[in-house]
Amino acid sequence: MIHTPNTFNDFADSNDPLFARIAMDIKTKGYSINPEALPLRLGNNLIRHLGRLSEKNFVKAGIGRDRQLMRNNFVRGDEICWITGESKVGRAWLHWTGKMQVYLNRQLFLGLFSFESHFAHYAAGDFYKRHFDSFKGEANRVLSLVVYLNPTWVPADGGELVLFTNKSNPEGIKVTPSFRTVVIFLSEDFPHEVRVTHRDRYSIAGWFRINSSTTVRVGPAL
Ligand code: OGA
Ligand code: MN
Secondary structure, X not given: OOOOOOOOOOOOOOOHHHHHHHHHHHHHOOEEEEOXXXXXXXXXXXXXXXXXXXXXXXXXXXXXXXXXXXXXXXXXXXXXXXXXXXXXXXXXXXXHHHHHHHHHHHHHOOOOOEEEEEEEEEOOXXXXXXXXXXXXXXXXEEEEEEEEOOOXXXXXXXXXXXXXXXXXXXXXXEEXXXXXXXXXXXXXXXXXXXOOEOOOEEEEEEEEEOOOOOOOOOOOOO
């Protein structure tokens, strides 16, 4: 009897083509930009969840190690809400990113150990100046992941993510923050910025981390 491929493969998953593309991109160039990639149902549920969150769930984003303390409106203006496993959709999101983590660890041996993420809301006029998500030495953020939750974005709305991938292209690569676009890049390697947005802009930003714990110091619980 001949079985069709995958019929009896417990590990086959509808996310595999996307995860495979991301793994290949990370290996070859260090970043991956994927329009219409976030699973539709997950994306719709995340948008519905956002609609139920109120402003008081969001806190002004900070910078640096003491993110909640060092606020700096000159650098970034967005407000954030950390995603925990408290809600069903929060768990669905963490399940999806968990599968990505397992896939990337198997393919790239990155040793990704944990994941943290938050919703971000940029109101009209907000931006996030050019920055790195992680710095060599102190680094335990390895991969940055951003997904967008804006169903009707047009270029005139602004709010592009600009990834500076190459010194010979000072313009960088512009990404429109459209619903279901998934961006992932090596946190230490690519400075990036969010251009000023002209309307409410919603995204999730997340980071896969390696375990920074050592025998002398336990890594921050951020
Ligand atoms: C960040 C970030 C990019 C975006 O939160 O560190 O760079 O497009 N976000 O929202
Ligand atoms: Mn960033």
